Amino acid sequence: MLENETVKAVKVNGVVASTEDILNKSYPIARPCNVVTNGELTDEIAKEHYAYIMSKEGQDVVGANGLMPVATDEPPAYEAANLEGKLTVGGSTSVTPMMEKLKEAYEVLNPKVVINIQSTGSTAGVTGAMDGTYQIGMASRELKDSETEAGALGSAIAMDGIAVIVHPDNPIEDMTVEQVRQVFTGEITTWNGLSK
Numbered sequence: 025m026l027e028n029e030t031v032k033a034v035k036v037n038g039v040v041a042s043t044e045d046i047l048n049k050s051y052p053i054a055r056p057c058n059v060v061t062n063g064e065l066t067d068e069i070a071k072e073h074y075a076y077i078m079s080k081e082g083q084d085v086v087g088a089n090g091l092m093p094v095a096t097d098e099p100p101a102y103e104a105a106n107l108e109g110k111l112t113v114g115g116s117t118s119v120t121p122m123m124e125k126l127k128e129a130y131e132v133l134n135p136k137v138v139i140n141i142q143s144t145g146s147t148a149g150v151t152g153a154m155d156g157t158y159q160i161g162m163a164s165r166e167l168k169d170s171e172t173e174a175g176a177l178g179s180a181i182a183m184d185g186i187a188v189i190v191h192p193d194n195p196i197e198d199m200t201v202e203q204v205r206q207v208f209t210g211e212i213t214t215w216n217g218l219s220k
Contacts, residue, residue, distance in 0.1 A: 115149015
């Protein structure tokens with residue numbers, strides 16, 4: 025649990041905001057950082073970039089940027105394929121900063137590849153992947169049934185978990201997701217209001 029002398033993390037629905045509980049999806053305030061494609065990847069540069077993201081080196085970049093790598097076993101080391109060309113990635117504004125760091129690291133190893141990243145939102149990332157605007161889309165959410173039924177494939181490259189923190193002297197130890205929503209929307213404005 026995240027705690028120090030200035031904050032303590034509160035359980036949500038009885039679950040701690042730990043790496044393990046976020047990755048196994050038992051902690052309820054977490055979301056995937058997905059790359060989205062129109063079916064299986066066929067573009068060679070897109071396949072190569074995805075392989076980099078899921079490699080040890082790529083997952084190290086993910087972890088260094090405050091997100092949780094999804095490769096829990098030791099991922100394979102990356103070996104550049106010496107490709108040349110361009111790749112367009114677009115979508116989630118939340119995933120963009122991490123994708124920018126992945127792009128920078130990838131382009132050092134693949135100097136003949138230019139990656140253009142467009143920060144347009146998760147829905148635009150899915151739509152763009154489906155209509156060919158992007159070879160890879162980004163979505164910071166699960167894909168909708170209508171999107172997967174249309175052929176969109178989402179692959180988590182990282183998880184983003186949000187810990188609810190309070191002052192260490194606060195007696196609150198656990199909240200429900202509904203209580204968290206009520207506090208952040210202003211429906212509940214005092215800690216005593218949580219017991220109602």
